[in-house]
Amino acid sequence: MQYEIIRDAIEQLLFDEAHRRYNVVGYQNNSAGLVERFEPTVIVFFKSGNFPESGGTASGANRFDLTFSLDLSVVVNAEGDLMTLQNQNATADQLSSSLESFSNSLRDADRAIDHLFSDVYNVIMDARHEHFKLPKGQVSSRWLSGFTKHAPIDRGESTVLTGSAALSCTVCEQVDGERGKAGIDFDLTLDIADDDVERTGVAGTLGG
Amino acid sequence: MAEADLAETLEGEWALPVVLIDPEGNRYDTSANDPLAPLTGQVLYGKRAFNPDTGEDIFINTPVVTLRISSLTRVPVDGERWGVKIPTRPSMTAPMVDFLFTVRPSEGGASIGVVRLYLQRAAQA
Numbered sequence: 001m002q003y004e005i006i007r008d009a010i011e012q013l014l015f016d017e018a019h020r021r022y023n024v025v026g027y028q029n030n031s032a033g034l035v036e037r038f039e040p041t042v043i044v045f046f047k048s049g050n051f052p053e054s055g056g057t058a059s060g061a062n063r064f065d066l067t068f069s070l071d072l073s074v075v076v077n078a079e080g081d082l083m084t085l086q087n088q089n090a091t092a093d094q095l096s097s098s099l100e101s102f103s104n105s106l107r108d109a110d111r112a113i114d115h116l117f118s119d120v121y122n123v124i125m126d127a128r129h130e131h132f133k134l135p136k137g138q139v140s141s142r143w144l145s146g147f148t149k150h151a152p153i154d155r156g157e158s159t160v161l162t163g164s165a166a167l168s169c170t171v172c173e174q175v176d177g178e179r180g181k182a183g184i185d186f187d188l189t190l191d192i193a194d195d196d197v198e199r200t201g202v203a204g205t206l207g208g
Numbered sequence: 209m210a211e212a213d214l215a216e217t218l219e220g221e222w223a224l225p226v227v228l229i230d231p232e233g234n235r236y237d238t239s240a241n242d243p244l245a246p247l248t249g250q251v252l253y254g255k256r257a258f259n260p261d262t263g264e265d266i267f268i269n270t271p272v273v274t275l276r277i278s279s280l281t282r283v284p285v286d287g288e289r290w291g292v293k294i295p296t297r298p299s300m301t302a303p304m305v306d307f308l309f310t311v312r313p314s315e316g317g318a319s320i321g322v323v324r325l326y327l328q329r330a331a332q333a
Contacts, residue, residue: 077331078308085229085291085306085330095233099291102308105328157254157269157307157329 002171003066006139007046009132010068010124010167014042016133017123022116028069040116043071047166051173064173070120070144070165074112075158078105106152109161117147117165124167142169211321214276215241218322223248225300226273229291230282239279249275251294271307271327278321284311292327306330 011026018024022040047069055063080102084090090098123129124144131139149163177183219239225246228236239245254269273294277283284290289310295302307327 077329079331079333082306082330082332090233092233092235095229095235095291096231097233099229099231099233099289099308101333102289102330103333154328155270155326157271157327159328 001064001176002138002173003046003049003064005134006066006132006169006171007044007068009134009139011044013129013132014044014120014123017129021119022072039075040112041073042116042120043069043073044167045069045071059175061172061174064171066169066171068167068169070124070167071162072113072116072120072165073160073162074109074116075160076105076109076112077158078102079108105159106154109152109154109159110149113149113161113163117163120165121147138171140170142167211276211278214278214321218250218274218276219248219279222250224251224295224298225304226251226275227293227304228280228284229293230284231288231290234282236281238281240281241276241279247275247279249273249279251298253298269329273325273327274322275325276321277323280323284309284323284325286311290325291330292325294327 008026011024015024022042025041025043026045028043028045045068046066048067050065050067051062052065080100081098084094084098087094121144124142130142131137132142145166145168147163147165149161153160225237226249227247230236237247239247250273252270252272252274254267254271256265257268258265271294273292287310289308292307292309293304294307296305308330309325309327311325
């Protein structure tokens with residue numbers, strides 16, 4: 001089905017445009033909050049789809065509204081003057097300054113995931129990527145409809161922050177038919193050479 | 209359980225050395241109950257879980273230190289950021305590694321005489 005092509009195209013687009021800013025995982029993954037990832041990560045997978053009855057036909061093409069999930073995650077450590085903190089000979093003033101120098105990892109994680117979403121939004125919604133680098137007409141109405149951050153996990157060695165964005169688009173699905181059976185061939189060549197009576201219309205016989 | 213029992217449950221056979229550094233830069237590596245004894249407590253390095261993708265057993269680093277409040281020369285209070293050194297592995301002689309913790313109200317255990325510290329790894333900027 002078309003949506004599988006779209007799924008692969010979105011994953012490839014995010015991968016091609018990452019430029020080492022984030023990693024891309026192309027399947028649903030339950031461990032976003034469990035396993036620490038040390039680089040910003042985008043997990044993209046097909047989440048749900050809807051065939052609106054008004055956009056369907058009995059035996060032809062059917063409109064398929066797709067929703068993909070983009071799960072973003074960042075892992076952050078507090079950064080500061082660690083060398084002084086590790087120095088056994090550091091004075092109290094130096095240690096105090098060192099402790100003050102460390103950033104707030106919750107704030108850093110919040111900023112990091114905002115930045116990651118900004119990167120992903122700019123890739124997906126770039127006008128040049130309207131069709132996810134597929135031929136024009138294969139997919140339409142791509143839209144990143146929202147972004148939600150989840151609660152940060154800071155009861156661990158590192159602070160983990162995750163969020164989800166929903167990407168929707170529309171494709172036209174055709175029923176492939178029965179696998180392994182050749183279809184019936186029709187020759188629809190029109191022969192209008194004999195139409196010497198009804199010259200204003202098209203009449204003829206099916207060839208072949 | 210009496211507070212004195214913490215000398216056995218937290219500072220007994222399984223205890224590990226801990227060094228605290230308060231926001232003013234003062235180091236605390238001895239017990240307030242016995243200045244000749246090192247400051248020790250319960251150090252848990254992480255927890256086991258399974259990776260739902262692979263089914264494998266994995267270990268998640270979630271270092272937590274539990275200390276007896278009466279052994280502390282200065283008790284961390286809400287909102288303060290402290291430094292802490294714990295052994296790299298469960299051994300009295302292992303090299304120490306630096307972490308940070310910021311005290312939050314939920315980490316207090318004053319009613320049972322302990323304070324629980326959730327450590328975060330510090331990185332060089």
